[in-house]
Structure formats: C-alpha cells, structure tokens
Amino acid sequence: MRGRRVFKLLKGAGATEPKTGAKKVRQRSEIDDRYKWRLDHMYESDDQWRLDQTKVKEMISVIPSFQGKLAESGETLFNCLDHRDQTSILFYKLYVYAHLRLDENNRASHYQAMSDEIAALATRFGEAGSFITPEITAISDDLLSKMKEDFPRLTLYDHHLDEMRRLRDHILSPNEEKLLALAGNVTRGPSQIFRMIDDADIKYGDITDENGEKVTLTKQRYFDFLESKDRRIRKEAMETFSGAYNTYLNTLGATLSTSIYKDLYVSRARKYSTCLEASLDADNIPQATYRNLVDTVDAHLGVLHLYAALRKRILAVDELHPYDLYVPLVPDAKMKIAYDEAKKLIGEGLQPLGKEYVENLLKAVESGWIDVYENEGKGSGAYSWSTYAAHPYVLMNYNDTLDNMFTLSHELGHAMHSHYSKIGQPYIYSGHSIFTAEVASTTNEELLMHFMLERAKDKDQRAYLLSYYLQQIVGTFFTQVLFSQFEDQVHREVEEGKPLSSEVFRQIYRKIYQKFWGPELVLDEYSDINCLRIPHFYRSFYVYQYATSYSAATYIAEQLLAGNRGQLERYLGFLKAGESKYPIEVLADAGVDMTKPDAIEATAKLFGRLVGQLEQLLAI
Numbered sequence: 001m002r003g004r005r006v007f008k009l010l011k012g013a014g015a016t017e018p019k020t021g022a023k024k025v026r027q028r029s030e031i032d033d034r035y036k037w038r039l040d041h042m043y044e045s046d047d048q049w050r051l052d053q054t055k056v057k058e059m060i061s062v063i064p065s066f067q068g069k070l071a072e073s074g075e076t077l078f079n080c081l082d083h084r085d086q087t088s089i090l091f092y093k094l095y096v097y098a099h100l101r102l103d104e105n106n107r108a109s110h111y112q113a114m115s116d117e118i119a120a121l122a123t124r125f126g127e128a129g130s131f132i133t134p135e136i137t138a139i140s141d142d143l144l145s146k147m148k149e150d151f152p153r154l155t156l157y158d159h160h161l162d163e164m165r166r167l168r169d170h171i172l173s174p175n176e177e178k179l180l181a182l183a184g185n186v187t188r189g190p191s192q193i194f195r196m197i198d199d200a201d202i203k204y205g206d207i208t209d210e211n212g213e214k215v216t217l218t219k220q221r222y223f224d225f226l227e228s229k230d231r232r233i234r235k236e237a238m239e240t241f242s243g244a245y246n247t248y249l250n251t252l253g254a255t256l257s258t259s260i261y262k263d264l265y266v267s268r269a270r271k272y273s274t275c276l277e278a279s280l281d282a283d284n285i286p287q288a289t290y291r292n293l294v295d296t297v298d299a300h301l302g303v304l305h306l307y308a309a310l311r312k313r314i315l316a317v318d319e320l321h322p323y324d325l326y327v328p329l330v331p332d333a334k335m336k337i338a339y340d341e342a343k344k345l346i347g348e349g350l351q352p353l354g355k356e357y358v359e360n361l362l363k364a365v366e367s368g369w370i371d372v373y374e375n376e377g378k379g380s381g382a383y384s385w386s387t388y389a390a391h392p393y394v395l396m397n398y399n400d401t402l403d404n405m406f407t408l409s410h411e412l413g414h415a416m417h418s419h420y421s422k423i424g425q426p427y428i429y430s431g432h433s434i435f436t437a438e439v440a441s442t443t444n445e446e447l448l449m450h451f452m453l454e455r456a457k458d459k460d461q462r463a464y465l466l467s468y469y470l471q472q473i474v475g476t477f478f479t480q481v482l483f484s485q486f487e488d489q490v491h492r493e494v495e496e497g498k499p500l501s502s503e504v505f506r507q508i509y510r511k512i513y514q515k516f517w518g519p520e521l522v523l524d525e526y527s528d529i530n531c532l533r534i535p536h537f538y539r540s541f542y543v544y545q546y547a548t549s550y551s552a553a554t555y556i557a558e559q560l561l562a563g564n565r566g567q568l569e570r571y572l573g574f575l576k577a578g579e580s581k582y583p584i585e586v587l588a589d590a591g592v593d594m595t596k597p598d599a600i601e602a603t604a605k606l607f608g609r610l611v612g613q614l615e616q617l618l619a620i
C-alpha cells in the first residue's frame with residue numbers, strides 16, 4: 001500500500017494552531033449550504049460507507065492469494081497489481097470520507113470511530129501486500145521482459161516497476177532487512193525524544209506584553225510577538241524563547257547528533273556513499289539538484305543583504321538583530337476580501353493559465369469542493385485532500401483576509417493539480433511526489449500576487465503587498481536554503497568522522513546564518529540556538545524541496561506572464577503528468593530543469609527587483 005496516493009497538504013507550519021482570543025464561532029448548521037463541501041458526492045449515507053468497508057476487507061483478504069506467484073506470468077503480476085490498486089482506491093475513499101467528516105466537527109465521536117476503524121484496516125492492508133515489492137525485485141530483467149511480451153497490458157506498470165526495481169542495489173538480504181526493521185524503534189528515537197521536549201516538557205516562561213501584563217509564552221504567541229511593533233517585546237520574546245531551549249542545550253545537541261548518526265547508519269547499511277544520496281534516491285533526485293540549489297543561492301546572497309539593509313532603514317534601528325526580521329515593514333493595508341470577491345479575483349488573476357483551466361476552477365468552486373467558513377469544532381488551517389474515487393476537497397477557515405485569499409488560491413492549485421492528474425493518468429500515476437507537490441499551488445499564488453500588485457489601488461496597498469511578498473520569499477526560499485546548507489554540512493561532518501555536539505551545531509549554524517543575512521545583521525549570543533529547535537532537522541534533506549518548488553513555480557509563472565510560446569501547454573502537460581515519470585523529468589517537461597541554475601536565479605533576481613521596488617516606493 002502506498003500512502004502517497006492521498007494528498008493532505010497543509011499550508012504554512014503554523015496554520016494548524018488556533019490564534020488566541022478567538023471570537024465566538026458559529027455552529028455548522030448556521031452556515032449556508034452553499035459554503036459547505038458536498039461529501040455526499042462520496043457517500044450519500046454512512047450506511048453506504050459501511051457496505052464499502054465490508055467490501056474492502058474482502059478485497060484485502062484476497063491479496064495474499066497472489067503470494068509466491070508473481071513471477072509465474074505477466075497476467076498474474078498484472079492482476080495482482082491491479083487488484084491492489086482497486087483495493088487502494090476504495091480504501092482511500094473510505095479513509096478520506098471518514099476524516100473529512102471528522103474535520104467538519106471534531107466532536108463527532110461517530111466519525112472518530114470510523115476514522116479509527118479505517119486506520120486499523122490500513123495496517124492490515126499494508127501487511128497483506130508486503131510481499132509484493134520483494135517478489136517483484138527478485139524477478140530477473142530477462143524474465144520481466146518476457147512477461148511483458150506475453151501480457152502487454154503489464155506495460156501500464158513500466159514506470160512503477162522501474163521505481164521498485166531501481167532501488168534493488170540498496171535492498172539487503174532478508175535477514176539484514178529484518179535487522180534494520182527491528183531497529184526501527186531505536187532509529188525513530190531521536191525524533192521522538194525531540195518532540196517530547198519540544199511539545200511537552202519545555203516551558204517557555206513569561207514575558208511582559210504591550211499592556212504591561214505578564215503573559216506565558218507559547219509557540220504561537222512567540223511568532224505573534226515577533227511581529228510586534230514594540231521592539232522591546234520582540235527582543236524579550238526571542239530571548240525568553242531561546243533561553244528555554246538553552247536549558248536543554250546539551251540534551252538537544254545529543255538528540256540531534258544521534259539523529260544524524262542514524263542517517264549515517266542507514267545510508268551505510270544500504271550502501272549509499274552519502275546521507276544526501278540515500279535521502280534523495282527515494283525520489284530519484286540527482287544530488288546535483290541539491291548542490292545546484294545551495295550553490296546558486298550562495299552566489300546570489302547579495303539580494304538578501306540588500307533586503308537586510310532596507311529593513312534596517314525602514315525600521316530605523318541602529319543595529320539589525322534577528323528579532324527585527326519578522327515585524328512587518330509597512331502598516332497592514334487591512335485589505336478585506338470577502339469570499340465571493342476572492343473567487344472573482346482568483347479567476348481574473350489566473351488568466352495566464354488559460355480559459356480552460358480558469359473555467360474548470362470556477363466550476364469546481366461552485367460544485368461542492370470547498371468548505372469555506374469556520375464552525376464550532378471544525379478542523380483548523382487549510383488543506384486540499386484528494387482521492388481517485390472522488391473530486392478533490394478543500395478545507396478553509398475563510399475569514400476575509402488577503403492571506404486567506406492567497407491560501408485559497410494555493411489550495412485550489414493543489415486541488416486542480418490532482419484533478420488534472422486524475423484525468424490524465426491511471427490510478428497508479430495519479431499522485432505527486434513531494435518534490436513536485438507544491439509547484440502548482442505556488443504557481444497560483446505567484447500569478448495572483450502579480451495580478452494584485454498590478455491592480456493595487458494606492459501606495460499603501462502596493463507597499464503592503466510588496467513587503468508581504470518579500471517575507472514570503474524569505475520564509476519559503478532563503479530560510480529553507482539556509483537550513484539545507486546546515487543539514488548538508490553537519491552530515492558531511494559525521495561522514496568525515498568528526499564529532500558533533502551542541503557547540504559544533506551552533507558554530508556551523510551561526511556562520512551560515514551570518515553569511516545569509518550579511519554584514520547588517522548583528523547576531524546575539526543565543527541566535528544560533530535556533531538550530532536545535534527545528535523539527536524538520538529530524539527529517540533530513542526535506543526542506544530543500546520548499547525552495548526548489550518555490551523557484552520552479554516562480555520560473556513557470558514568469559514564463560506564463562511573459563506569454564512564452566508553448567509554456568501553457570507544457571504546464572498543463574505537467575499538471576496531467578502526475579507521477580508517470582520521475583519528478584525531475586516531469587518538471588523538465590514543464591520547462592524547468594531543476595539541475596540547472598535558471599529557476600533558482602530567477603527567484604533570487606525577482607527578490608532583488610522587489611526589494612528595489614519597495615525601496616523606490618517608500619523613497620527610503
């Protein structure tokens with residue numbers, strides 16, 4: 001069973017934590033049905049869900065009957081994969097339905113029970129099909145070719161089979177695999193220990209807020225305080241927050257080191273030359289892609305230094321410190337955008353994607369894809385979730401802000417990507433790899449931003465949009481590359497046999513941090529403690545994909561806006577390609593070669609232009 005077929009994409013790391021001081025929230029029944037998604041398009045009643053649940057159990061029980069027979073004939077292999085896929089389609093329909101219902105109201109214990117039941121079934125499904133990959137990888141190339149000749153329908157699975165078999169050199173003997181699997185609870189240890197500290201044990205302490213009152217710091221409040229116009233508060237928030245991690249300094253250092261030693265252990269056990277190679281190989285991403293990202297950004301850090309200097313001037317501070325990097329540069333233009341207005345603007349802003357795309361999107365919006373408003377007990381944040389057996393669904397908590405509108409265009413980007421991939425591909429290739437998953441959503445945001453900047457009513461709105469855009473590029477692009485360089489370097493340290501400690505982590509991080517932000521940024525003593533509190537560092541070589549996706553989208557949006565011939569067709573082809581090829585190939589077909597500097601350079605240059613525009617607008 002492959003979890004990748006379901007896409008639940010959350011926007012923004014902090015999106016799931018509710019803001020403090022929320023107003024009274026409506027009951028779901030008080031909201032007009034026009035603004036609710038239509039889950040009855042999946043199941044008209046829960047009884048029907050039950051019928052399918054029984055059916056899927058029977059289908060799962062058939063899977064083991066193929067065991068030991070996959071090499072017998074092309075037809076048997078095809079039938080096994082086809083049966084597994086049909087089971088998977090139905091399984092995810094059940095799974096997604098139960099979860100979407102639960103997200104309508106988290107207090108609906110009935111749907112909680114259904115979600116639990118289906119989660120339990122996932123384990124059974126996984127176990128039932130666990131023989132498939134090893135049996136397929138054991139088939140010789142000659143035999144497989146002959147099986148395809150005898151049963152041509154098997155060629156549907158060509159790419160899928162290649163994906164499984166390509167990793168053959170890194171699959172160990174059954175006994176060795178068993179030993180690795182047995183070590184699972186140990187290798188998961190560092191990340192679990194980190195989470196226990198970060199989510200449960202750590203106490204951030206109190207700070208004094210704008211009104212002179214003592215407030216206990218939480219993660220969400222910390223990020224809110226960093227945006228405070230009162231510099232004293234930002235500074236105190238950052239010092240207090242970092243101080244809390246400082247209490248665990250040695251523990252966090254040991255935890256992160258162990259996590260990196262774990263990467264080394266797994267990569268060596270699986271016969272990879274480096275941790276980076278081991279990690280990237282899962283999606284067949286060449287290491288050159290990573291190096292290209294890191295090196296190209298390094299060569300363009302001057303634009304970030306200019307931004308730091310502009311920030312310093314706008315904020316009128318003697319020294320720019322890390323606690324000055326998050327406060328909005330210009331006053332919030334307080335652009336209120338009602339949902340119906342947002343739909344209209346998105347429709348207009350996405351015109352460069354062509355008539356057909358926009359018409360499909362607007363039709364989708366009116367066809368029960370979206371759950372628009374917040375209600376009592378509803379899941380927070382925003383996401384798009386799609387399964388093969390139904391149209392995509394988008395959960396929003398729309399509250400009339402500019403940010404909400406961008407989120408809506410983002411999630412619709414995911415939803416439309418899934419929609420097109422389902423039209424263009426059979427089930428097995430209808431998903432997206434993590435490497436390509438954020439491209440369509442970000443392209444939508446980029447196009448909409450461009451449109452909003454063009455039609456900005458006055459200087460204040462334009463300045464606000466520019467500073468919003470700049471902060472987005474800092475967060476999604478530069479910061480992620482900064483993190484990527486850190487990950488790269490600390491893994492190299494252990495590969496070269498050098499020891500790691502909280503001190504080593506801090507020194508490495510400090511150097512990269514300073515290099516990125518340039519001479520205007522004055523680091524504080526605790527500024528480098530940040531490297532010990534990033535949850536993503538426990539999922540090595542992951543965050544670079546935020547930066548590559550972002551630059552791919554920037555590049556595509558630029559080409560579309562320039563009206564480059566063939567770009568729209570290439571892009572629609574990309575949306576329809578799903579996972580029918582490796583991620584790098586799918587993107588290359590869309591006109592972006594991620595092993596080359598172009599897209600990364602385009603993003604850095606765009607950033608530089610935006611800094612110049614804001615500078616000019618504010619005449620500062």
Ligand SMILES: [Zn+2]
Binds near residue numbers: 009010011410438441
């Ligand atoms: Zn997304």
